[in-house]
Amino acid sequence: MSLQEKIENLETDLHLMGRLVLDALVDGVRALEDKDVNRAIATIEKDDEIDAAYLKIDQDWVELMATEQLVATDLRLSTSILQASLHLERLGDLAVYLGNTTQEIFDSPVPETVHATVVEMGDLVIDMASSAMESLKNRDKDLALATAEKDNQVNRLYNSMLEEAPKIAGNEDLFNGLFRLVTCIRTLERGGDHAVDICELTHFLVTGKFEEF
Amino acid sequence: MSLQEKIENLETDLHLMGRLVLDALVDGVRALEDKDVNRAIATIEKDDEIDAAYLKIDQDWVELMATEQLVATDLRLSTSILQASLHLERLGDLAVYLGNTTQEIFDSPVPETVHATVVEMGDLVIDMASSAMESLKNRDKDLALATAEKDNQVNRLYNSMLEEAPKIAGNEDLFNGLFRLVTCIRTLERGGDHAVDICELTHFLVTGKFEEF
Amino acid sequence: MLPESIEKNMSSETLITGKKAENAIKESLFLFTLYICVTIAILTLMTLIYDVLSTGTTRLTSDYEVGLITKIQIDNPIDFLTTLDSRYPDRAGIGPAFAGTVWLMIIVITVTFPFGTGAAIYLQEFAPKNKITRFIELNLTNLAGVPSVIYGLLGLAVFVRLAGFGRSVLSGGLTLTLLILPVVIVASREALKAVPDTIRQGALALGATKFQAVFRQVVPSAIPGMVTGMVLGLSRAIGETAPLIFMGALTYVNYFPDTPLSGFTAIPIQVYNWIGYPQAEWKETASAGIILLLGLLLIMNSLAIFIRNRYEKDL
Amino acid sequence: METKETVQVNSESVFNVTDLSVSYGDFVAIKNVNMDITKNKITAFIGPSGCGKSTLIRSFNRMNDLILGAKVNGTITYQGVDLYDKMVDPVQVRRRIGMVFQKPNPFPKTIKENITFGLKVNNMTDNMDERVEKALTQAALWDEVKDDLNKNALELSGGQQQRLCIARTIAVEPDTILMDEPCSALDPVATKKIEDLMQELVKDFSILIVTHNMQQASRSSDYCAFFTTKTSDDGKRRTGELVEFNETSIMFTTPDQELTEQYISGRFG
Amino acid sequence: METKETVQVNSESVFNVTDLSVSYGDFVAIKNVNMDITKNKITAFIGPSGCGKSTLIRSFNRMNDLILGAKVNGTITYQGVDLYDKMVDPVQVRRRIGMVFQKPNPFPKTIKENITFGLKVNNMTDNMDERVEKALTQAALWDEVKDDLNKNALELSGGQQQRLCIARTIAVEPDTILMDEPCSALDPVATKKIEDLMQELVKDFSILIVTHNMQQASRSSDYCAFFTTKTSDDGKRRTGELVEFNETSIMFTTPDQELTEQYISGRFG
Amino acid sequence: MDNVNNLRDQLTKTITRPIEKIVKFFITASAFAAILISISIIFTLLTEAINFFQDPAVTFKGYFTATRWTPTFQNPEYGVIVLISSTLYIAVIACLISFPLGLFSAIYLSEFATKRTRKVIKPVLEVLAGVPTVVFGYFALNWITPNIIQRFIPGTGVFNALSAGIAVGIMIIPTVASISDDALNAVPNSLRNGSLALGATRRITSLKIMFPAALSGIIASFILGFSRAIGETMIVTIAGGQYPELNLDPRSAMYTITSSIVNVSLGDTPHGTTAYNALFALGITLFIMTFILNIGSDYVARKYRKEYE
C-alpha cells in the first residue's frame, strides 16, 4: 500500500469512527429525551465498537509513523487524526454517560426545564461534533471557527442552568433526576469542548499553526 | 541536536508540564477545600502556563516527527508524550474548574459530606495523576496498573455520592453549593479517567500494545 | 512428492534434468576450442625457449678446447659476456655487444625519463583540452605504432647525418629514445590517469596550487606506474634490432665503446649477425646470445610485474 | 544436512532456508540462517554493511557459484527442491529465479534486444513482440519507450535502465525476483517508481530485496529480516547472523530483539 | 552585475548570493539564485538529481574553475568580498573554504601525511603534531587511529576515511566547510557518525551540505534550500532554480511552496 | 569594512614561484617534442623521397606498376607493388594465425580462466610480447622452417613466406590477446552477471554479450595487430628471404618493404644515390600504411571506451 493509501485509509477510519460516535451521541441524547432505556442500552453497547475503532486508528497510526517518514501536510493530517480519535473516544464516553443517566432516571420524575436544557445542549453538542468532523474532512477552517463559536452557546446554557438549578430544585422527588441531569450538563459542556478541540485540529491541519480557539 | 536529545527534551517538557498540572490540581483541590479564593484565582491563572506548555510540546512533537524517522521505542515514547500532554491539558482544565467552583461557592454554605467527598476525590485524582506520570517516567507498567485500579475507588465515591446527594439535599441554602460540587465530582471522575489513560500510555510505551485498562 | 497444483511444474525433474545434456555438449566443445587456442599460444613460446635453450646451452656449458687446455664449464657464461667476438664460433664472445647495449640503455634512460614523464605530466595534468592537445595525443598513438625501421631511417637522417653524430652509440641511443618515447609517454599517462580525480580535487580543495596538487599528490601516486612503463619501454629498446642497423651497428665492431661517439654493436644485432653465418656452430653461439637477451628481458619484465603488483592494490 | 524429504513444504512459502552458512574459503560470511520466505510477498534483508546480505541473496539463485571460493552449506529448498542438489543445473535455477542488481546493468544493445536476449536463452521465442510489450508494461516503462524500442539501452536514464533490467528479468517469467540494493544508484524519484513497481509485481512474483535503506525496507516490504555481524569470542572472526525475521510492521514498532531496535533506530553499536 | 558595495553585508551571514547563475558552455545549469548563508549553522541543499546542487556548492569555493566551460554569473560574496573578483586567487579562497567530497578521497599516504599535506601547502608548519591531533580529535577519529598514524589511509574503513577527509579539511582552519553528499557512499553507522560530527563542527564552522537524503537534511540541518529543475516553455532547456529557502523545521512542517511539499513528501511530480 | 578589506587583501594575494614556471615550461616543451618527432619523420622521409622521384630513372607509374624491385641492379627497377604485395601477403598469413588464437585466448582468459590460471598465463603472454623479433626470426628460420614447413610441405626453400608469416603471427598473438582481453575486461562485470542471472550459459554469455560488447576493442586489436605485422622487420628479413619479383607462392621467399629497407641499408649504399633515396620512398610508403591503420585502431578503440564511461 502506498503512503497515500495508508493515510487515506486512516482518515476514512477516523470518519467512520466519527459516524459511530455521532450515532452514539444521537442515541444517547434521544434516549435521555425519551427516557428510552432500550435505546440507552444500545448506546452503551455501541461504545465497544467505538473503542475498537479508536484502538485500530491508534495502532495503524503507529504503524504508519514507523514505516513512513511523514512531513508537512501528511504529518499534520496524521497527527490530527490521532488527536481527533482521542476526542471522539471521549465524545463516545459522553454518549455512554447519557445512556447510563437515562437508565438511572427513566422511572423517576425529572425537572422539565432541566431535562429540556440537557436535550438542547445535547443537540448542540451533536451539531458541533458533526460540524467539527465535517470541517476536518473538508479542511474547512471557517466552518471550524464557526463551530467553535457555538461552544459559547453551550457554555451559556451550562452556566445559566447551574444558576437555575438550585431554584427549581424544590421538589424532593425530582432530586435524583436533577442531580443526574446536572452531571450530564457538565458532561455535555465538556463535549462541546471536545468538538472545539477537533475544530482546532482542522485549523492546525490547514494552517500548520497550533491555536486555542 | 541529536534525536536522543530531542526526545529527551520533549519528555522533560512533558514532565515539567505534569509538574505544572499537578501543582494546579493541588491548588485547585486545596482552594476548594479551604474556600480560598486567592488560591483559586492562582490556580486559574496557572492554566495559561499549562496551555503554553501543551502547545510547545505539540509543536516540538510535530517538528520532531517531521525531521526524524522514529521507530519502535522512540516512536512509542513520542506518541505517548503527545497523548499524555493532551490528558494533562485536560487535567489542567479540571483544576481550573475547581478554581471556578471555589469562586462560586466560597461565600455560600456547602453540605459538609459532599464537600469532604469532593476533596477526597480531588486528593485521589492528584495521587493518581502523580502516580500515572511517575509510571510514565519510570516505564513502570506495574505502577501504571496499580494506579489505574485506584480509579475504581474514584468511581465508587462518585456513584455513592450521586446516590447520597439527593438525600442530603435538604437545606435550600446548600443547593447552590451542592450543585456546584456535584459538577466537580463529575469532573473529578473524568480526571481519574485521564490519569488512567496516562497509565494506558505507560503500558503501551513499555509493551507496544494498546489496551484499555 | 510435490502437489500437482504447483504451476510451472516446478518439480525436481525440470530443475534437475532440463536441457542440461544438450547444453553440456555445446559448452564443452566451446571450452575445448578455447583450451586448444591458449595451449597453442603458450606452447609456441615454450617451444621457442626450449629450442633456444637446448641449442644455446651447449655453447654456454659444454667443454671445448682452446689449445690443449680444457676450460672449466662454470666460467663459460661469464667469459661469453666479456670476451670479444671472433671468427670462430666457439670463441666468439658477446662482450662489445653487451657493453653497447649497456651504453644504449644509459643514454635511453637519461633522455627518456625526463622527457617522457614530463610530456605525460603536461598532457595529462596541465594541457588545456583543445585541438592542439588532441592532435598531440593522436600523434603519440600513431608514433607508438610506427614501425621501428622508420625510426631507423629517421635516426639515420637526423642523428647520423644532420647532427653529425655519425654511426655512433649516441645516435643509436637517441634513435631508440625516439622509438620508445611515445610508448613511455602513453604508459606514464595511463599511470597518471589511474590516479583518481578525487585526489586532485582533494588537494585543490585544501588550498594547494595546481602545481602542488600535481607534484605532491598525483605524481607520487603514479610513480610506480610510470616506472613500470619505463621498464617496459626499456625492454623494448633492448630487443630492437632494425633501427640500429642504420646506425652502423652491424659493421664488425670488436672493441668496447668508450665515448658516446664510438661505434658500437648491440646484443640483438650481434645475434642477427651470427644467425646470418651459414655454419651450423654459429647457431649455438646465436642461441647463447639469445639466452642472454631473453634473460635480460625476463629480469626487466619481472621487475615491471613486481612493481605493478606491489603498488597496484594501493590506489 | 537434511535430506529433501524432511523439509516441510509450506504451500505459502517459496523458499525454506535451513541451517544455511556461506563461506569464502576459510572465512564464514554468514551462518545459521533459518527462514521461510513467503510467496507473493516482499521480503527485505537489512543489516549493516558486510553482514552478508548480498552473500545470502546470491545463494538463492546460485550466483554464488560464480564466485571463486564461495561455498554454501545447509539447505535452501525452492518449492521443495533442494537448490544445491548435485543434479540441479544452476542455469535452470536462474531461469526461474531472476535477479536485479545494485547498479542498473542493461546490455549495450537496443531496449528490445535487452529483453529478447533473455527470451531467446530461455527458448521463449514465440510471440516475442507481445512478451516484450508485456514485460515493459509490467515494469512501468512501456509508455516511456514504446516509440523507441530500438534505442540503445545505455541512453536511458538510470531509473529507466533499472526498470529495463526489471523488465528483462520478468520477461522470462521467473517465479521469484531477487534484488540486491536495486535503488542505491538511483535518485529519489526513480526510487519511488521502482518501489511502486515492486508493489505491482508482488501480485505475481515473490520478491526478495536487499536494502540498506531503513525507510525503503519499512515502507515497501511485508517481511523483514535483520542480519548483523557478530564477532567471535576471541575477536578474530566476524560472521553474519540472522537476528530477527518478522513482519515489517512488527519489526518497526515492537521488534523482538534489542539489537534490531538499536539498528532500525540508528543507534547501532 | 552588482558592484561589491551594494551588497549588504549581514553580520550573521557568511555568504551572500545574488542573482547567481552557473552555465556549462551554453547550458545553464542553475540560475537566479539569491540566498544568504548564515554563519555557524548547517545549511542543506536538497533537490532532485541534476538540479544543480553540486554545481552550486562548487561555486562557493571556486571548484567550478576546474571544470571546463563552467561559467559563473552573478555574485557570491564571502564575508563581504566578491569571490569572483578578478583579483581574487581561487587558491586562497579554497584555503578558507574547505570542501569534503561525495566519495571519501584520502591521499594514498599515511593518515598523518593526509593531514600534514594541507598544513604544508598552507604554510602552517608549526606544531604540526598538535594540529594533527587536534584535527583528528575534532573529527572524532583520534581515538580510533592514534596508535596507527603511519598506517596507509586507504586501509581505513569508508566512514573512517570520510572522517579523515573532514579532519584534513578542518586542520587547515577554514571558516566554512562545503560538503557534497558526504555520506552517500557510507553505511548508516558511518553516516550517523558523520552527522554527529557535523553537529560538533558547526560550533566553529559554517557548514553547507548537499544531500539527496531527505532524512539527513531534515534531521541535521538548520536551514534548508530546495532546488528543482524547471523546463523552459519550449521544453528544450532544463535549468535548476531555487524554489524555497527556509528554516529546516518550517520546511518540513509547513513549507511555503507546494513544490517543496511534494518533493519532501516523496510525491514529486 | 576594515575586516572586509583585510579579507580581500588576503584573498587576492596570489602565490607564484619561479620554479613552478620553469618546470611547467620544460614539461610543455616535452609534450610538444612529440609533434617535433612526427614532423621530422615526415620531413626527412619526404625530402629524400622527393629526391628519389626526381631521378629520371624513376617514374611514379613505374613505382606502382613495375613487377620487380631491383634498385641495386645495373638496370634498376623500382616496382614497389612487389614489396607491398609481399608485405600484405605475409601480414595476412600472420593475421590468420594470430586473430583466432589471440581472440580465443582472450575469451578464455577473461571468461573462463580461474584467477590463478589467469595470473600465470597473462604474464607469460606479456613476456611473449616482449621477446625481441630477432629471436622470432631465428626461431622461424631454425625451427619452424625445418621442423614444420619443410616436413609437411616438402620442397620449400630455407627462406619462405610461410614460416615468416607464421612467426610474425605468433609474435602478434600477445598483442591481439592482450588488447582483446583488456577490451573484454573493460566490459563491466555486471553485464556478465546480468546475462547469467537471466539463465544464459557461459558460452552464450561470452559469445552473445561479452564479445559484442567488446567488439570495437577487439577490432582495434586486430587492426593494430595487422599494422604490427606490416611493420615487422627482423623476422621477415631473417626468414622471409629476398625474392624481388611478384609472386604469390607461400613456399617461396618474398621481399617485404621492411626487409628491403634493411637490405638496401646493409648494402651500405652511399648517401645521395637513388638506391639510398629509395629507402625513404619505401619508408614513407610504409609510414602511410601503418599510419592509416594506427589511427583507425585508435578511433575504434576510443569509440568503445566511450560506451561505458
Ligand SMILES: Nc1ncnc2c1ncn2[C@@H]1O[C@H](COP(=O)(O)OP(=O)(O)OP(=O)(O)O)[C@@H](O)[C@H]1O
Ligand atoms: N568474493 C568474496 N571473497 C571473500 N570475501 C567476500 C567476498 N564477497 C564478500 N565477502 C565478505 O563477506 C562478508 C559479507 O559480504 P556481503 O557483500 O555479503 O555483505 P553485505 O551485507 O552485502 O554488505 P553491503 O551492505 O556493504 O553490501 C564481508 O565481510 C565481505 O568482506
Ligand SMILES: Nc1ncnc2c1ncn2[C@@H]1O[C@H](COP(=O)(O)OP(=O)(O)OP(=O)(O)O)[C@@H](O)[C@H]1O
Ligand atoms: N561538467 C559538466 N559539463 C556539462 N554539464 C554538466 C557538468 N556537470 C554537470 N552538468 C549538468 O548540469 C546539471 C546540474 O548538475 P549537478 O551535478 O550540479 O546536479 P546535482 O543537483 O548535483 O545532481 P545530483 O543529485 O545527481 O548530484 C545537470 O544537468 C548536469 O548534466
Ligand SMILES: [Mg+2]
Ligand atoms: Mg551487498
Ligand SMILES: [Mg+2]
Ligand atoms: Mg551532485
Ligand SMILES: O=P([O-])([O-])[O-]
Ligand atoms: O475528556 P474530558 O473528560 O476532559 O472531557
